[in-house]
Amino acid sequence: MTAENGDVIVSLKGLEVHFPIRLGILDTILRRTHGVVRAVDGIDLTLRRGEVLGLVGESGSGKTTTGRVVVKLTRQTGGSISLDGDDVSTLWGTRQLREYRRRVQLIFQDPYETLNPKHSIREFVAEPLVVNGGVSRAERETRVLAALEAAGLRPAADFASRFPHELSGGQRQRVVIAGALIMNPELIVADEPVSMLDVSIRTELLRLMLDLRAERGLTYLFITHDLSLAWVIADRIAVMYLGKIMEIGPAEQVIRSPHNPYTKALVSVSPTPEPPTAGERARRTILVGETPDAAHIPAGCRFNPRCPYVFDRCRVEEPPLFDVGGGQQAACWLAEGGRELPVVPAQRVAAVTPEVAGT
Amino acid sequence: MSQAPTPSGRTLPKQADPDAPLLVVDGLKTHFSLGSETVHAVDGVSFRLDHGEALGIAGESGCGKTTTALSLVRLLPANATIVEGSIRLYGIDLVKKSPDALRRYRWREVSIVFQGAMNALNPVHRLRDQIAEPLTERLGVSERDARRRAGELLELVGIPKKRGGAYPHELSGGMRQRAMIAMALACRPAIVIGDEPTTALDVMVQAQILELLESLRHELGLSLILITHDLSVIAETCDRVLIMYAGRVAEEGRVEEIFRRPRHPYTQKLLAAFPNIRADRRTLEVIPGAPPDLRHPPPGCRFAPRCEFAMAVCTEVVPPEVTFGDVRVACHLYPEGSDGVPVTTPTADAIGATMPLVEPIPADPPIEVPEA
Numbered sequence: 001m002t003a004e005n006g007d008v009i010v011s012l013k014g015l016e017v018h019f020p021i022r023l024g025i026l027d028t029i030l031r032r033t034h035g036v037v038r039a040v041d042g043i044d045l046t047l048r049r050g051e052v053l054g055l056v057g058e059s060g061s062g063k064t065t066t067g068r069v070v071v072k073l074t075r076q077t078g079g080s081i082s083l084d085g086d087d088v089s090t091l092w093g094t095r096q097l098r099e100y101r102r103r104v105q106l107i108f109q110d111p112y113e114t115l116n117p118k119h120s121i122r123e124f125v126a127e128p129l130v131v132n133g134g135v136s137r138a139e140r141e142t143r144v145l146a147a148l149e150a151a152g153l154r155p156a157a158d159f160a161s162r163f164p165h166e167l168s169g170g171q172r173q174r175v176v177i178a179g180a181l182i183m184n185p186e187l188i189v190a191d192e193p194v195s196m197l198d199v200s201i202r203t204e205l206l207r208l209m210l211d212l213r214a215e216r217g218l219t220y221l222f223i224t225h226d227l228s229l230a231w232v233i234a235d236r237i238a239v240m241y242l243g244k245i246m247e248i249g250p251a252e253q254v255i256r257s258p259h260n261p262y263t264k265a266l267v268s269v270s271p272t273p274e275p276p277t278a279g280e281r282a283r284r285t286i287l288v289g290e291t292p293d294a295a296h297i298p299a300g301c302r303f304n305p306r307c308p309y310v311f312d313r314c315r316v317e318e319p320p321l322f323d324v325g326g327g328q329q330a331a332c333w334l335a336e337g338g339r340e341l342p343v344v345p346a347q348r349v350a351a352v353t354p355e356v357a358g359t
Numbered sequence: 360m361s362q363a364p365t366p367s368g369r370t371l372p373k374q375a376d377p378d379a380p381l382l383v384v385d386g387l388k389t390h391f392s393l394g395s396e397t398v399h400a401v402d403g404v405s406f407r408l409d410h411g412e413a414l415g416i417a418g419e420s421g422c423g424k425t426t427t428a429l430s431l432v433r434l435l436p437a438n439a440t441i442v443e444g445s446i447r448l449y450g451i452d453l454v455k456k457s458p459d460a461l462r463r464y465r466w467r468e469v470s471i472v473f474q475g476a477m478n479a480l481n482p483v484h485r486l487r488d489q490i491a492e493p494l495t496e497r498l499g500v501s502e503r504d505a506r507r508r509a510g511e512l513l514e515l516v517g518i519p520k521k522r523g524g525a526y527p528h529e530l531s532g533g534m535r536q537r538a539m540i541a542m543a544l545a546c547r548p549a550i551v552i553g554d555e556p557t558t559a560l561d562v563m564v565q566a567q568i569l570e571l572l573e574s575l576r577h578e579l580g581l582s583l584i585l586i587t588h589d590l591s592v593i594a595e596t597c598d599r600v601l602i603m604y605a606g607r608v609a610e611e612g613r614v615e616e617i618f619r620r621p622r623h624p625y626t627q628k629l630l631a632a633f634p635n636i637r638a639d640r641r642t643l644e645v646i647p648g649a650p651p652d653l654r655h656p657p658p659g660c661r662f663a664p665r666c667e668f669a670m671a672v673c674t675e676v677v678p679p680e681v682t683f684g685d686v687r688v689a690c691h692l693y694p695e696g697s698d699g700v701p702v703t704t705p706t707a708d709a710i711g712a713t714m715p716l717v718e719p720i721p722a723d724p725p726i727e728v729p730e731a
Contacts, residue, residue, distance in 0.1 A: 058561040059532075168649060169420075198419040198588060199632045200646035207645065225561060228634040232643060255636060269566035271591030273633040275614050286566045290531050 009084060009187055009219050010047040010070060010104075015040055016078030017065050021295060037295045039065040041243030042079065044321075047187065052213065052220040054234030054251065056227050056266075060291050061240040067189045067223045071106040072097055098132060105180040109192035111172035115164040121148070122160040125179045132183075143182055150215075151178035152208055170201035177208065184216075191223045206233050227270045231255055236327075239263045242302045243294055245321065249328025259322075259330035259341060261285075261309045301333070309334060309341065371449055372463065379450030381582055382408040382431075382550060387444035389423075389430045396654045400426045400439070402606035405680070408550065413576060413583040415593030415614070417629075418603035421650055424586045427603070428552050431584075432465045433458070448550075466493050470543040472536075474555035479539055480527040486513070486538050487523030493545045512541040516571060533564035537571065544575070552584045557592060569596050590633050594618055602626050605650050605661035612686035622688045622701075625662045660691065668692060668701075 017040040020033035027033065040062040047053055047070075057063040068074035069081065072091065080089040083100065091100060108114050115124055125144045129135045135143070148156035151174040164172060173193065180188055190209070194202040210233065212218055224230050230237050231251055238248040239262065247260040258264040265285040276284075287306045292298060298305050304314040313333050321329040324338045334341055371377065389401040401423040408414050416424045429435050431446055433453070446453040448468055453461060473479040481489055490512055491505035500508065510520040516537040527535055536556060543551050553572065557565040573596055576583055585597055593600050594614060601611040602623065610623040621627045631644035648665040651657050657664060663673040672691050680689045681697075692701040 058563060199590075199629065200419060203632045203643040203645045206643065226634075227562065228636040231636050232634040232640060251640065266562065267636065269562055270636045271562075271565075271589070271595050272635045272637050273590040273594050273618060273630050274635065274637065275594045275618055284566070286570055287563050290533060290564065291561075 007049050008046045009049045010221075011082045011085075012043060012045040012066075012070070012079065013081075014079035015043050015045070015066070015069060015076055015081065017062070017069060017074060018077045035295050037293075038243050038297055039294055040069065040076075041294075041297065043240075043243075043245050045238060045245065045248075047219055047221060049186075049219055050213065050217050051235045052210075052222055052233055054230030054237040055221060055223045055240060056225070056230045056237055057240035058225055058291055060242070060294055062243040062294070063223050063225075063240050064191055066240070067106070067191050067221060070187075070221060071104050071189050072100060073106070102128075102132070102183045103185055104187045104189065105183060105185040107173075107176055107180050107188060107190040107193045109195055111169060111176050111196070112164075114176050115172055117164050119163075120160070121153075121162050121164070121167075121175050124164075124175060125160070125182055128179070128183050144178075147178040147182040148175075150181055150212065151175070152204075153178065168201075169197050170204060173197065173205055174208070177205075177212075181212070181216075185218070187219045187221065189221045189223070192225070193222075194229065195224065195226065202229075209233065227255070227266055228272070239266065242291060242297055244302060244331065246303065246332075247328070247330045248321070249324075249330075250326065253326055253328045257340070259324045259328065259335040259339075260332045261307050261334075261341065262303050263330070264341060265308075301331075372451065372468065374451050375448075376450035379447065380407055381410050381412075381449065383445075383447045384427075384431070385445045385447070387427065387430060387446065388442045389426050389435065389439055390442050391436070391439045393438070393654065398653045399606050399656055400653060401430065402653075402656070403444070404603070404606070404608055405444075406601050406608070406611060408582055408584060410549075411576070411580050411582060412599065413585060413597040415585045415587065415597035415600040416603060417587060417590055417593055417600060418609075419588055419629075419650065421605075421653070422603040423606040424588075424603050425554055428471065428554050428584065428586045431550075431552060432469050432471055433461050434465075434471070462497075466497055466543075466548065467546045468548055469550045469552065470546065470548040471552040471554060472539050472543045472556045474558050480535060482527050485524050485526060486518075486530075490523075490538070490542045490545055493542065497546055508545070509541075512544055513538070515544070515575070516541045531564075532560055533567060536560060536564075536568055540568075540571065540575070544579070544581075547579075548581075550582045550584065552586065554586045555588070556585070558587065558589065565592075572596060590618075590630065602629065605656060606653055607661060608680060608687070608689055609662065610686065610688045610690075612688075616686055622686065622693055623662075623690045624666045624668050624692070660689075 019037040019039060021035045021037060022028050022032065023034055043066065055063045055066060065074060069076050076089065080087055082088060088100060091097060122144055125147055126140050129140050129143065144160055145156040148159050153159040153171065153174050167175065194205050197205065209220065213220065222230065222234055234251050236249060237251045237254040239246045241262050247254055247258060247263045254263060255267055258267055265287050268284045269286060285308060289306055300316045301314040301319055304310045307314065319331050319333045321331045322335045324330050324335050385405045387401055387404045391398040391400050404427055406414065416427060418424045430441055441454050444454065448464065453464060487506055487509045490509035494500040494505035494508055495502055510523055513523050514520055518534060518537050530538065557568050560568065569592065572583065575581060585593060587593060597614050599612060600614050600617050602609045602625065604625050609625045610617060617626060618630065621630055628644055628646045632646060634643065646665060651661055651664065659674045659676050660678050663669045666673065670691060678689045678691045680687050681693055681695050
C-alpha cells in the first residue's frame with residue numbers, strides 16, 4: 001500500500017466472490033437461490049512488483065477463487081481489482097482481456113491435465129501466440145525455443161517435438177511454465193504448482209521459479225495449502241480462512257511469530273522432517289472439527305468456534321486486520337494494538353471427536 | 360499347536376509360532392511384466408516389524424514402497440508376481456499360501472488403509488454396512504452384531520454412531536479417512552498398513568488423523584506400517600523408518616537416528632530437499648537426475664548415477680546391507696567394520712552446507728513396546 005515497499009502491481013480492495021446456491025435448473029430459470037456460498041468474503045490484498053506472495057489456506061478457504069479472480073477467470077461479486085493502478089474490475093470479454101492476460105498468467109496444479117496429450121510441446125507452448133496472432137511462423141518458433149530454454153528444457157528443439165507422455169511430471173510442469181513465459185508476463189498466479197511432484201523435483205521447480213523472477217523481475221502469487229512450501233519460496237505470506245485473510249506479513253514474521261490463533265495452530269501442526277520432541281508435541285494445537293462450509297460462516301470472527309483463545313467479543317464482532325508491526329497484520333481481537341498472543345498453557349485441543357458438520 | 364493370545368488378546372492363526380516375531384520380510388522381490396520386459400519394482404527388500412511398533416516406509420514415486428505394501432496383503436495387480444523371498448507373519452510364510460488360504464490373513468491379520476478414501480469406499484453403501492461387511496464375511500458374525508460392532512468402531516475413530524447411516528459422499532475427506540480406518544480395524548488385525556493415509560488431506564485434518572492412529576496404536580496394541588512419500592509424517596508417527604530407492608532398501612533404522620544423522624547419500628539428499636518450517640528458508644537441496652528405469656536397473660548401486668560421492672565400485676558392485684547397531688545401510692561408503700563412518704571423507708560443503716541435521720545426538724532409550 002505504501003510506496004516505500006515497492007510499487008504495487010495488483011491490488012484487490014474489498015474483494016467478494018459469492019456463489020448463489022441453486023438446486024436444479026428450475027432455480028436457475030426462476031433465479032431462485034437457497035443461500036450463498038461466500039467463497040471470498042471481503043479481502044484487501046496488494047501484490048508488490050517482484051515479490052512472491054504465498055497465499056496459504058486449507059480447502060475451502062477461498063485461496064483458489066482469489067487466484068482465479070486475479071487472472072480474471074472468475075467474476076467478483078463485489079470489490080475491485082486493479083493492475084498497475086488501473087481499475088480492471090469491469091474488464092470483460094475476450095478482446096479487452098487479451099492484453100491483461102498477456103501480463104497475468106496462470107499455472108495450474110496438475111501438469112497431467114493441463115497438457116493436451118495429442119498436442120506436441122511446441123503446439124502447447126506456441127498456442128498463446130497463435131491465439132493472439134500477429135507473429136510470424138519463424139518468430140513463433142524462436143520464441144517457443146527461448147521459452148523452453150528458459151524453463152530449463154534443454155535442448156529446446158528436442159523437447160519441442162515431443163509429446164506429453166514422453167515427459168516426466170517435473171518436465172511437464174516445466175512445459176506449463178514455458179507456456180506461461182512465452183507471453184512475457186509480469187505476474188504469474190501459480191496454484192499449487194508443485195503439489196503433485198516428488199520432493200526432489202519440487203525443489204528444482206521452486207528454484208526455477210525463483211531464478212526466473214531474478215532474471216525477468218516476475219511477480220508470483222503462489223497459492224498453496226502447504227505452509228512449509230510457502231515458507232520456502234514466499235517473501236510474504238497471507239493466511240486465508242473461510243474467505244478472509246486472517247494474517248499477512250513477511251514470511252519470517254508470520255511463521256516465527258504468528259499473531260492470529262489460526263496461523264499459530266497451522267504453524268504448530270505443520271509437520272517437519274525432524275522427529276518432534278516431547279515439548280514440541282505438547283505445544284501443538286490440533287484444532288477440533290473441520291472448517292465449516294462457506295455457506296454457513298459463523299457470526300463474529302469466523303474462526304471463533306474452533307479458536308482456543310475465544311472470548312465473548314469474538315462471537316459477535318468480526319475483527320479487522322490490526323497492524324502488529326513490521327508490515328505484519330492479523331485479524332484477531334487479541335492483536336489489537338499490536339499485542340502478542342498470550343501463552344495458553346498446554347492448549348492441546350485434542351481432536352479425537354470432530355464436530356459433526358451440524359448445519 | 361495351541362492358540363496363544365497375543366498382547367492385544369487376539370487369537371493367533373493355527374500354524375502360528377508364538378515365539379516368532381510378528382512380521383519378517385526377507386529378500387522380497389516383486390516384479391511386473393510389461394510386454395516382454397520385466398520391471399524390477401521391488402528387488403530384494405527385507406525388514407522386520409515387532410508388536411506395537413510403527414514402521415515408516417519412505418521413498419519417491421516408483422521406489423517400490425506401495426508394491427511392497429501390496430505384496431504383504433497380496434493385492435497386487437494381475438501383471439505382478441512375487442518371484443522371490445518370504446513374508447513371515449508369526450513365522451508363517453504368506454508367500455507360499457494359495458490365494459484362497461491368504462484370505463484368512465488379509466483383513467483379519469493384516470489390513471490396509473488406502474490413500475483416496477473417496478475411491479476406496481463404495482459410494483452406494485451406507486458407512487455402517489461397509490464396515491460390517493468384513494465382520495460378516497470374514498468372521499461369520501451375525502448381521503445384527505456386525506452392525507452394532509460397526510457403530511462401536513465408528514465411535515472409536517471419532518465418528519458419532521448416528522452418522523453410520525450416511526453415504527460416503529455426505530462426509531468430508533477427513534471423515535471418510537476415519538471411516539476407512541474403522542473398516543481396517545473391524546477384524547482386529549495385528550498389523551494395519553497405511554498407504555499414504557493422509558496425503559490428500561488438509562494439514563489440520565492430517566494432524567487429527569495422525570493423532571488418531573497414534574492413540575489407536577497405543578489403545579489397541581496395533582502395529583503400523585506407514586507408506587508415504589512425506590518424510591515429515593514418518594518423523595511424527597513412526598519408531599523406525601525404511602528409506603527405499605529404486606526397489607531396494609537404502610537405509611533403515613530408528614527415526615531419531617536416521618533423521619538426525621542420515622548416512623546414505625540418498626537419505627541425506629531427500630531430507631535436505633524437504634521443506635522445513637523450523638529450519639532456515641531457501642536452503643533446499645536438489646537431487647540431480649531421475650530415478651533409473653527399473654526395466655534395466657544399473658548394475659551396481661542404483662543411486663550411483665545421481666550420487667555425488669559415487670566411486671568406481673559403486674557402478675559395478677551392488678552395495679551389501681551393513682548393520683551398525685540400530686542402523687542398516689546399503690552404501691559402499693560404509694563397508695563392514697567402518698562403524699557407520701564413511702571411508703572416504705566427502706567434501707565439507709557437499710553435506711554440511713544446507714544440512715542442519717548432522718549434529719550428533721545422545722544415545723536414545725531403547726524402544727518401548729506397549730504392553731496392552
